[in-house]
Amino acid sequence: xxxxxxAVVRAGALTTVQDLGRSGYAHLGVPRSGALDPAAAxxxxxxxxxxEGAAVLETTVxxxxxxxxxxxxxxxxxxxxxxxxxxxxxxxxxxxxxPAGALLEVGAAVRGxxxxxxxxxxxxxxPVLGSRSTDLLSGLGPAPLADGAVLxxxxxxxVRGPVDAPPWPGPPEELVLRVRLGPRDDxxxxxxxxxxxxxxxxxxxxxxxxxxxxxxxxxxxxxxxxLPSEGMVLGAVQVPPDGRPVVFLADHPxxxxxxxxxxxxxxxxxxxxxxxxxxxxxxxxxx
Amino acid sequence: MGERALxxxxxxxxxxxxxxxxxxxxxxAGALPEVREVVPAARTVLLDGVADPVRLAAxxxxxxxxxxxxxxxxxxxxxxxxxxxxxxxxxxxxxxxEAEAVRIHASAVFRVAFCGFAPGFGYLTGLGPRFEVPRxxxxxxxxxxxxxxxxxxxxxxxxRSSPGGWQVIGTTDAVLWDADREPAALLSPGTRxxxxxxxxSGEGR
Numbered sequence: 001x002x003x004x005x006x007a008v009v010r011a012g013a014l015t016t017v018q019d020l021g022r023s024g025y026a027h028l029g030v031p032r033s034g035a036l037d038p039a040a041a042x043x044x045x046x047x048x049x050x051x052e053g054a055a056v057l058e059t060t061v062x063x064x065x066x067x068x069x070x071x072x073x074x075x076x077x078x079x080x081x082x083x084x085x086x087x088x089x090x091x092x093x094x095x096x097x098x099p100a101g102a103l104l105e106v107g108a109a110v111r112g113x114x115x116x117x118x119x120x121x122x123x124x125x126x127p128v129l130g131s132r133s134t135d136l137l138s139g140l141g142p143a144p145l146a147d148g149a150v151l152x153x154x155x156x157x158x159v160r161g162p163v164d165a166p167p168w169p170g171p172p173e174e175l176v177l178r179v180r181l182g183p184r185d186d187x188x189x190x191x192x193x194x195x196x197x198x199x200x201x202x203x204x205x206x207x208x209x210x211x212x213x214x215x216x217x218x219x220x221x222x223x224x225x226x227l228p229s230e231g232m233v234l235g236a237v238q239v240p241p242d243g244r245p246v247v248f249l250a251d252h253p254x255x256x257x258x259x260x261x262x263x264x265x266x267x268x269x270x271x272x273x274x275x276x277x278x279x280x281x282x283x284x285x286x287x
Numbered sequence: 288m289g290e291r292a293l294x295x296x297x298x299x300x301x302x303x304x305x306x307x308x309x310x311x312x313x314x315x316a317g318a319l320p321e322v323r324e325v326v327p328a329a330r331t332v333l334l335d336g337v338a339d340p341v342r343l344a345a346x347x348x349x350x351x352x353x354x355x356x357x358x359x360x361x362x363x364x365x366x367x368x369x370x371x372x373x374x375x376x377x378x379x380x381x382x383x384x385e386a387e388a389v390r391i392h393a394s395a396v397f398r399v400a401f402c403g404f405a406p407g408f409g410y411l412t413g414l415g416p417r418f419e420v421p422r423x424x425x426x427x428x429x430x431x432x433x434x435x436x437x438x439x440x441x442x443x444x445x446x447r448s449s450p451g452g453w454q455v456i457g458t459t460d461a462v463l464w465d466a467d468r469e470p471a472a473l474l475s476p477g478t479r480x481x482x483x484x485x486x487x488s489g490e491g492r
Contacts, residue, residue, distance in 0.1 A: 026335065027324065129466060139447075182288060229410070233292045233333070255401065263289030
């Protein structure tokens, strides 16, 4: 392992290892998993000279602290947050070099929820079914970070020329989710579907990596009863019996028995993963 | 369904199994456009990660899915101790003594209709409609790994300990899921399964 590793000094509320997820195993009940804001994970990786699919750390709300055993190039992106090495401020959102043994502090998110910490060489834990992602639904992949854990790093690539202004989109003030209705829109009343696409919802604090939960008007069913289990997709707007829609994120179950009223565009889900509780949400139909 | 997926709805479970088998045949023959996931379920098949879903949707109706699924090679035999806490309840619902319930369950040949709930958890069909049972009114907070359980038309085996509402009739020592094994899942859609009573359990009581 050549001594390239980082020690976890403060794991934070929930910090997980994530890459771009597991593909091709949904028929066995294996969720896709992967970074909730994949554009942020890809960009952070590019900044430190990694392949876009290298494993990074995904923090939740309050960041984490790490101590690299050897000097390492780091980029912290996604949710903006203070970054420090041995107490000295470092720039967020760009590649910085952290000396061996320094305390790298990734602070609490100033806006948004999830910061991404890319380290040169990537987190080199053993892949499971082709991915290093922690899947919180099924427990596959490495456990969430714990204080004192040591994570191996891979061989770093070459950091390309400096990037003056990496294009980090800010976390949304209002989350606009473009949806296509179906496949089970006919299980809801027309009035309810109008409600879904015209009324305001808010991000509920009960969300997690499995789904974005929403507070707001409940959807009424036109068809009662249980739907036979069917395959679920990323971005599915599933409506459980309480009528409040849940937008499926990366750790979503592969099959489910609650009807899906609509599906959110994949391109909008990164912003959904960064929307803090209370953020207003609108669903708009898009072709 | 969304931008990159098709949810194909079939008339019933057997039709979904046949259509799924046809998709796998086409995929093996290189005659299926690239699709990231093919996920069969109770009476649907989901195709996710499809490059051109409109075009694929136009082609699907012409595909022959009438013939029965190709018989899977071999049958996976799962040794079972029929000692589950809900065996008496299930036998009661079937209107037979426990030993007869064990005989009925152990003489059926099952087929994995689809997977879900947890990695390696298969929904197995093979008992007739008169042997359907409801879920437990109160789910258990922990069903042990290896529990063989019934709900609706399905039999399933819990790959790991988890909460669950199925009626537990027995226990197997078979390892349903091992991410370090190739393949990780003992049961995948289409696999045929038989439950083999372990001597000294159920039948002898």
